[in-house]
Amino acid sequence: MSAAIDMGIFAETVFAIAEEVFTAMIDPEPGALQPALEPTELSEDATWAWVDVHGEHPGRVMLGTDHDTAMLLTRALLAVPEDEAVSEADFVDAVGEIANVVGGNIKALVPDPGPLTLPQVAPVPPGDGATLLHRAQLVWRGHPLVITLWSLS
């Protein structure tokens, strides 16, 4: 994927894509999602969601954040009040769908992309030898969130 994407353009575009997704789906008013001013570190209790792009330049788009932040994202996306429980199925589906929409829009940056896989969600990233191409460090409502692009070639 690295040869297929101008990484300078990706770095500039990934925040714009994420901001559009979060504004449309989660926070109607822009500004909740911001680039991180300092290096972003997640806790050990993290949640990772990713989609893979098949085709000539296979790659992966992955979103990571602390579990509690992922739960806040789920509540915001599904409009679930604080005093109402969120099922594990809803949590996995909501976080996966955010990765799916972010990944689908980033996929459009790749020339002649193949199909997108269904989203995966796990407490640890997949350990399949993928090569990190870019790490976008963000904060959502003050909580750390990272979006990474990987080559699967």
Next chain:
Amino acid sequence: MRALVIDDSRTMRRIVVAALRSLGFETVEAQHGREALDVLESGEEVDLACIDWNMPVMTGYDFVVATRANPEWRDITLMMVTTESEHGQIVKALAAGAHEYLIKPFTPDAIRDKLQLLGLVEYEETA
């Protein structure tokens, strides 16, 4: 008006259903294209189908092709609602018989605008 919402993500179905209900639609849901065909084959009458592209069992594109092959379903308006934003994919879906194409992410206003273009929702009168 009755709409069939086809998406493997329950989150996205919930978002699309909420937007459609706010516009006065009744809704029925399916998790993939095959399940949506089962809904139609059961005799359920719908005016609109909102269709994701990437789904297990049967994709949204295959659902469009199957729906257009059955003359009994020719009056159903088909709108793709998907992250597949490449020009080639859009052309492919429209050529197969989809009427409109809405790229995720979208706002409820974007759904309303598309349905107004399709004549399924009336334009609001301005003062």
